[in-house]
Amino acid sequence: MKVLITGGLGYIGSHTAVELSSKGHECFIVDNLINSNRDVFNRIEMLGKHPISLMMVDLLDQKALADVFRRFKFDAVIHFAGLKAVGESVKNPLLYYEHNLMSTLNLLKEMKKANVKKLVFSSSATVYGDLSTPPITEDAPTSIINPYGQTKLMVEEILTDLAQSDPEWSTALLRYFNPIGAHPSGLLGENPNGIPNNLMPYLTQVAKGKREYLSIFGNDYPTHDGTGVRDYIHVMDLAEGHVKALIYLENNTGAHTFNLGSGRGYSVLDLIKTFEEVNNVHIPYRIVDKRPGDIAVSYADSSKAERELGWRATRGLGEMCEDAWRWEKGLEKSVDKTME
Ligand code: NAD
Ligand code: UDP
Numbered sequence: 413m414k415v416l417i418t419g420g421l422g423y424i425g426s427h428t429a430v431e432l433s434s435k436g437h438e439c440f441i442v443d444n445l446i447n448s449n450r451d452v453f454n455r456i457e458m459l460g461k462h463p464i465s466l467m468m469v470d471l472l473d474q475k476a477l478a479d480v481f482r483r484f485k486f487d488a489v490i491h492f493a494g495l496k497a498v499g500e501s502v503k504n505p506l507l508y509y510e511h512n513l514m515s516t517l518n519l520l521k522e523m524k525k526a527n528v529k530k531l532v533f534s535s536s537a538t539v540y541g542d543l544s545t546p547p548i549t550e551d552a553p554t555s556i557i558n559p560y561g562q563t564k565l566m567v568e569e570i571l572t573d574l575a576q577s578d579p580e581w582s583t584a585l586l587r588y589f590n591p592i593g594a595h596p597s598g599l600l601g602e603n604p605n606g607i608p609n610n611l612m613p614y615l616t617q618v619a620k621g622k623r624e625y626l627s628i629f630g631n632d633y634p635t636h637d638g639t640g641v642r643d644y645i646h647v648m649d650l651a652e653g654h655v656k657a658l659i660y661l662e663n664n665t666g667a668h669t670f671n672l673g674s675g676r677g678y679s680v681l682d683l684i685k686t687f688e689e690v691n692n693v694h695i696p697y698r699i700v701d702k703r704p705g706d707i708a709v710s711y712a713d714s715s716k717a718e719r720e721l722g723w724r725a726t727r728g729l730g731e732m733c734e735d736a737w738r739w740e741k742g743l744e745k746s747v748d749k750t751m752e
Contacts, residue, residue: 413658414438416486416528418471418519419493421448423602424534424588424650426456427595428490431651433460437658440484442477443493444470447605455599471515474522481526488530488658489523491516494563497609498538498705501560512563520574529581530661532654533571535564537589537643537673537710546643546677547713550587550669557705568669575667582665584657589643589673589712591650593732594739601739602647611680612644612732616740619693626695628680630702635709639680643673643711646727646735656721673712674725687733 415432419425420441426448429439433456441453441464453466465484469476471493494512495501501508516533523529540548541555556562568585575581592612594601608614617623631638653672660668678686684695718724 413487414440414485415658416440416442416480416484416489418442418489418491418515420456421445421450421452421466422492424591424647425490425492426452426600427647427651428492428654429456429464430459430595430600431648431655432658433462433464435655436462437655438462439464440467440480440486441465442467442469442471442480444468449603452600459595459597459599471518472511474518477518477522478525481522481528485526486528488532488661489519489528490532490654490658491519492534494534496560498558498560499609501563502558505559508559508563512560513566516567516570520570529578530583530658531571531581532584532586532657532661533567535568535585535587535669536561537587537671537712539565539568539587540710542707546709546711547675548671548710549713550671550716572667575665579665581667582661583667584661585667585669586653586657587669587671588650589645589671589710591647592644593646593648593727593735595648596735596738598735598738598742601736601743603743611642611683612736615684615687615695616736618695618697619687619691619737620740624696626684626697627700628697629700629706631699633708635679637679637681640706641677641679641709641711643675643677644683644729644732645672645674645725646732649674649725649727653717653721653723656717656723660721668720670717670721671712671714672717672723672725673714675712675714677709677711678729683729683733686729687737690730690733691737693737
């Protein structure tokens with residue numbers, strides 16, 4: 413298949429591009445480098461099996477996007493591009509609504525014009541908020557607690573409306589749980605700007621000595637050790653889920669929602685302990701106040717993805733920790749934005 417990957421130089425997009433290319437698909441990446449680095453492209457090409465095209469295009473630039481669709485005929489699109497920092501979305505909601513919604517609308521309009529009607533969309537388990545008791549199934553009620561999550565749900569609704577308006581559209585709305593880990597080569601991984609918000613990139617920076625200690629946000633949650641429980645999923649498993657979703661869309665029209673998680677919940681202390689054991693490093697930590705808006709426990713019921721996509725997560729927590737650490741250790745100055 414000829415696949416357009418928006419945001420293909422980012423964390424999940426880059427791993428997915430390698431996976432698609434390895435499976436023989438032809439990949440075309442558009443990215444505006446707002447949260448990535450040109451060097452990632454060389455690494456994707458090195459790891460993939462086929463040449464990949466890169467276009468430095470901002471999805472907010474409708475004309476440039478129209479040009480992309482004029483130049484190439486795609487079979488499907490995977491849409492990763494967007495802003496994703498929850499805290500920033502609370503401080504600057506207009507930026508998030510404008511960026512994530514306008515870029516998606518521009519993309520959908522160009523897809524429609526070009527008669528490309530297969531789309532895989534990066535949604536998030538954040539749409540479930542705090543209403544449901546895990547394991548969470550796709551029909552659990554949604555409850556939005558920040559503007560970032562609101563943009564994800566709004567795009568899901570737009571895609572559902574689109575599929576209802578025209579039976580030729582096939583869309584997969586993938587609700588990711590907590591992606592961590594890196595490509596086993598150590599050449600691709602997560603490289604956030606500034607101080608990481610998420611647990612794993614913060615933890616790896618502590619392991620490397622870039623940060624003094626890890627702050628654990630609360631230890632009196634109703635969990636086995638008091639710290640928050642999440643469903644961590646290896647980014648390579650997630651990448652494989654996108655390939656399965658594309659194949660599914662070849663034979664299924666309509667809008668289809670899938671949870672992509674491992675189905676297992678681990679606490680912050682579980683993650684620290686596993687990381688220390690498999691990598692033989694020490695992670696200093698301190699217990700601090702809870703982070704506002706955090707929920708106690710979240711993990712997926714991913715049986716629908718297993719049944720309908722033939723996909724399930726196969727990599728365990730130890731492998732996620734090993735791969736994340738290999739990546740962090742090998743981060744060179746050329747791609748290490750936090751050292752700039
Ligand atoms: P990322 O920031 O690493 O990747 C996004 C990429 O999109 C970046 O390379 C960025 O430069 C590019 N981009 C952003 N806006 C653009 C625009 N207007 N035009 C062109 N390129 C643009 O993020 P990620 O972690 O790879 O996440 C990918 C998607 O998955 C996002 O939509 C995110 O909201 C969603 N998601 C991520 C997580 C997670 O924990 N990483 C969890 C759930 C959902
Ligand atoms: N967490 C933590 N310290 C950090 C970052 C996160 O204790 O520096 C906790 C957080 O409270 C949650 C878990 O780690 O229980 C995962 O947090 P992350 O931000 O990675 O994902 P999300 O909360 O969005 O699921």
